[in-house]
Amino acid sequence: MPAASSGPKPETPREKALRRQIVAAFVLVVFLFGLPLWYITTLVHRAELPASQVHSLQKRLERELRFEVPVYIDLSNAQQTTVSEAQSMINQEIQAIYPAGLPWNVVLKRGRGGATDYSITLKRVQKGESIYISPYSRHVDVYLSDDVIAEKKVTELILKVVVHDLFRSELEKFGHIGERADMNVVPYAPSYHLTFSLLYEGGQPVAWDIQETWNRYMKNFLQELQPFANFTVDSQIQYYSKLVSYPAYNPSCDCYLLTEADLSTFVNYGDWNLDAATAKQTLNFIVYIPAKDKPFRIQDSTTNTFIVPRWGAVKVLNKNISASSTLPTEELIPIMETFASSLLQLLGAPKTPLAPKIRIDILTRTAIHQNLHQSVANMFSLLKLVEKLDSISIPKVTLVHMQNAISAVEHSLRAVKGGDWVQASRWAAEALVASNTAFFEENMVQQMYFPDEHKFAVYMPLCGPVLMVTLLGVFRVVRELKA
Amino acid sequence: MRLLPFILTLACWLHYVSADEAENASNHTNNWAIIVSTSRFWFNYRHMANALSMYRTVKRLGIPDSQIILMLSDDVACNPRNAFPGAVFNNADRQLDLYGDAIEVDYRGYEVTVENFVRLLTDRWGPEHPKSKRLLTDERSNIFIYLTGHGGNEFLKFQDAEEISSYDIAHAFEQMHEKRRYNEIFFMIDTCQANTMYSRFYSPNILAVGSSAYEESSYSHHSDTDIGVAVIDRFTYFNLEFLEKIEKNSSQTMSDLFALYTFENMHSNAGISTDAFPRNLSEVKITDFFGNVQTVAKDESQDDILYMLNHDESGTYIGQSETVTPRAIHSGTAVINAELAASKLSSSNTAVSLLSLAGFTAIWYFASYKLKL
Numbered sequence: 001m002p003a004a005s006s007g008p009k010p011e012t013p014r015e016k017a018l019r020r021q022i023v024a025a026f027v028l029v030v031f032l033f034g035l036p037l038w039y040i041t042t043l044v045h046r047a048e049l050p051a052s053q054v055h056s057l058q059k060r061l062e063r064e065l066r067f068e069v070p071v072y073i074d075l076s077n078a079q080q081t082t083v084s085e086a087q088s089m090i091n092q093e094i095q096a097i098y099p100a101g102l103p104w105n106v107v108l109k110r111g112r113g114g115a116t117d118y119s120i121t122l123k124r125v126q127k128g129e130s131i132y133i134s135p136y137s138r139h140v141d142v143y144l145s146d147d148v149i150a151e152k153k154v155t156e157l158i159l160k161v162v163v164h165d166l167f168r169s170e171l172e173k174f175g176h177i178g179e180r181a182d183m184n185v186v187p188y189a190p191s192y193h194l195t196f197s198l199l200y201e202g203g204q205p206v207a208w209d210i211q212e213t214w215n216r217y218m219k220n221f222l223q224e225l226q227p228f229a230n231f232t233v234d235s236q237i238q239y240y241s242k243l244v245s246y247p248a249y250n251p252s253c254d255c256y257l258l259t260e261a262d263l264s265t266f267v268n269y270g271d272w273n274l275d276a277a278t279a280k281q282t283l284n285f286i287v288y289i290p291a292k293d294k295p296f297r298i299q300d301s302t303t304n305t306f307i308v309p310r311w312g313a314v315k316v317l318n319k320n321i322s323a324s325s326t327l328p329t330e331e332l333i334p335i336m337e338t339f340a341s342s343l344l345q346l347l348g349a350p351k352t353p354l355a356p357k358i359r360i361d362i363l364t365r366t367a368i369h370q371n372l373h374q375s376v377a378n379m380f381s382l383l384k385l386v387e388k389l390d391s392i393s394i395p396k397v398t399l400v401h402m403q404n405a406i407s408a409v410e411h412s413l414r415a416v417k418g419g420d421w422v423q424a425s426r427w428a429a430e431a432l433v434a435s436n437t438a439f440f441e442e443n444m445v446q447q448m449y450f451p452d453e454h455k456f457a458v459y460m461p462l463c464g465p466v467l468m469v470t471l472l473g474v475f476r477v478v479r480e481l482k483a
Numbered sequence: 484m485r486l487l488p489f490i491l492t493l494a495c496w497l498h499y500v501s502a503d504e505a506e507n508a509s510n511h512t513n514n515w516a517i518i519v520s521t522s523r524f525w526f527n528y529r530h531m532a533n534a535l536s537m538y539r540t541v542k543r544l545g546i547p548d549s550q551i552i553l554m555l556s557d558d559v560a561c562n563p564r565n566a567f568p569g570a571v572f573n574n575a576d577r578q579l580d581l582y583g584d585a586i587e588v589d590y591r592g593y594e595v596t597v598e599n600f601v602r603l604l605t606d607r608w609g610p611e612h613p614k615s616k617r618l619l620t621d622e623r624s625n626i627f628i629y630l631t632g633h634g635g636n637e638f639l640k641f642q643d644a645e646e647i648s649s650y651d652i653a654h655a656f657e658q659m660h661e662k663r664r665y666n667e668i669f670f671m672i673d674t675c676q677a678n679t680m681y682s683r684f685y686s687p688n689i690l691a692v693g694s695s696a697y698e699e700s701s702y703s704h705h706s707d708t709d710i711g712v713a714v715i716d717r718f719t720y721f722n723l724e725f726l727e728k729i730e731k732n733s734s735q736t737m738s739d740l741f742a743l744y745t746f747e748n749m750h751s752n753a754g755i756s757t758d759a760f761p762r763n764l765s766e767v768k769i770t771d772f773f774g775n776v777q778t779v780a781k782d783e784s785q786d787d788i789l790y791m792l793n794h795d796e797s798g799t800y801i802g803q804s805e806t807v808t809p810r811a812i813h814s815g816t817a818v819i820n821a822e823l824a825a826s827k828l829s830s831s832n833t834a835v836s837l838l839s840l841a842g843f844t845a846i847w848y849f850a851s852y853k854l855k856l
Contacts, residue, residue, distance in 0.1 A: 136794065264779055269546075270547060307779060342784060
């Protein structure tokens with residue numbers, strides 16, 4: 001047996017070549033396979049969002065979103081020119097009030113119009129002139145005498161009716177776009193849930209004919225509101241509903257006087273069970289019956305009602321509840337009238353004109369305008385955010401929701417052009433929902449920020465040993481080749 | 484006549500003051516609170532007590548439970564080591580059981596994660612997530628955010644498993660700002676090196692306070708010998724001491740509260756960041772964040788809307804509408820397609836990974852076989 005020679009046996013050229021091949025194989029695998037694989041698997045998926053489309057949509061919205069509200073005038077043939085005269089007067093008047101221009105105008109048409117159209121009828125009287133805007137429909141009667149017609153004042157009268165009466169509040173709304181909305185108004189939602197609660201401070205059984213009242217009066221009201229949004233309803237009765245703090249007795253009115261400070265903490269959110277089991281935007285309408293010896297009065301309120309901004313309305317009802325009292329329909333109607341008024345106020349309907357149908361029309365049209373702009377603003381927010389946070393992932397779903405929103409905006413624009421407010425409102429609501437869904441897409445959440453120390457700590461144990469061996473092999477081959 | 488200039492000046496001054504007041508009033512209509520204790524285990528008793536005390540306070544001051552999001556490990560009250568089962572106290576005098584009143588924990592135990600916290604702030608949830616566990620704020624909401632636990636330089640540990648960095652919270656706030664989901668935020672954090680947590684905020688209208696500076700510890704206030712651990716932290720203790728005296732309609736301001744943030748009280752340098760907060764602190768009421776004071780509106784109600792909609796010109800009742808027809812929904816298929824695409828996307832990722840794994844194994848096997856190593 002030969003003595004152990006110094007060092008290992010020198011490598012044969014074949015072994016050397018084999019080792020070089022091995023090193024080359026390792027390096028190739030690392031670079032050709034490992035690196036691309038690492039890159040692909042750690043890539044954050046970022047769908048390409050249609051930024052240019054959103055920009056052009058914004059421009060289209062500014063250029064093309066024009067509300068042209070048709071108003072029919074029933075005229076005899078002799079007064080044919082009156083329409084075009086009145087139209088140009090109206091245009092001038094609006095231009096004079098809002099020099100910057102409005103995305104809104106009235107288009108006068110000859111004829112009677114359908115049942116849901118705005119219509120003006122001219123009627124002869126012996127003397128003077130007067131206007132009657134029906135609160136029951138969308139109809140206006142203008143009474144004029146021969147003198148007025150002779151003096152060619154008819155156009156002036158039409159101008160007055162249209163600009164200063166019928167659509168005054170709509171003009172104001174469109175003229176003040178972009179101003180912060182009323183504090184009381186709830187944000188728009190495609191569907192609202194209304195909860196009617198009867199809260200009684202005492203414990204005697206009490207009932208109310210809410211179903212009957214509902215069927216007879218509220219149903220038609222909500223039917224009218226359909227173009228604006230969907231509504232669902234429920235009702236409840238709760239007993240022993242205590243207030244957090246009780247108002248002080250006021251001898252001058254012989255009552256418990258609720259001041260503004262009392263009202264701001266009146267609703268007992270902690271104890272009253274008012275959470276609706278729905279994800280919809282909820283509005284609460286509360287009838288509160290105190291069980292005290294003296295009545296409760298809200299300072300400076302004729303209806304004993306107040307509105308909690310964006311939340312609902314509360315009516316304080318003073319009623320002696322003896323054993324098993326019932327609130328009959330007759331008693332509920334005035335309360336529901338108040339709540340109907342509060343609901344319109346909470347939704348942001350204008351105060352004038354008197355006719356609720358016209359108020360709801362105006363509400364719908366302003367909502368269309370607002371929702372379309374809000375949808376585009378949402379998409380802009382998303383684009384801005386995506387640009388700012390460069391490691392957030394953007395799943396395909398976001399892109400699809402965004403495309404849905406864009407097409408809904410386009411549909412709505414088309415419907416507005418055709419004067420179909422109902423369809424326009426639906427599409428605008430859909431655009432709003434889709435743009436929100438795109439923004440709040442659940443897969444867009446991840447821990448976005450990793451400090452460099454963390455990355456180092458993760459990759460070092462993984463890459464260190466592999467890199468060390470490969471690099472040493474490469475060095476050795478390089479040294480051999482040089483020698 | 485000599486008085487006239489004086490009166491004019493006074494009038495101007497009064498006008499100025501009232502304009503200033505309007506600017507300094509908070510424009511919020513609703514209040515929300517997020518209260519988080521990020522620690523687990525018995526020896527972190529004080530963090531649970533901190534969070535529950537804050538919860539009690541905001542609830543007492545009128546924020547409804549539906550607008551309070553409480554995240555707790557909730558493993559203390561019924562811990563076998565607890566000498567007072569089912570109770571949590573924040574003081575050695577044990578006068579007040581924080582756990583006794585109805586408490587509504589929204590995220591409990593292992594649900595207290597960084598992901599859930601970020602999801603909560605950015606409101607990114609699946610459709611199945613309940614409304615009561617979401618932060619449904621809008622541009623008129625004031626939000627009070629309270630965090631307690633163990634932290635370090637620009638991070639806060641969540642239950643020994645993960646941590647959230649100051650960047651994560653800053654980015655989440657920016658997302659809220661971009662979507663206009665808050666009016667003002669009051670961010671309060673009680674951890675070690677707490678002030679570093681708000682150092683990365685870059686969104687407007689955020690008032691932030693922390694219990695201790697960079698490389699500084701936050702300290703507990705006192706221990707209860709029967710419970711056997713510290714029951715409350717100093718920073719929270721002094722905040723609570725002040726807040727206990729606040730009533731729902733109090734007019735005390737933030738500067739009154741911040742006057743307590745002295746080194747003598749805290750044994751650390753509490754920080755206040757007003758860089759992104761335009762209002763003057765002496766005009767910011769405590770109840771702007773710790774309460775739910777609402778400016779209610781007297782109604783200007785009409786009493787004939789229903790009449791007008793149910794009757795015609797002649798006063799005849801027009802009858803009930805059959806049913807209220809719901810509005811049609813147009814899209815839907817596109818959404819489903821999108822979800823399909825998404826699921827395909829993730830499965831294709833898995834396929835790539837599996838294939839490459841198989842490829843590696845094959846290469847390994849053939850290499851060792853061929854070379855007979």
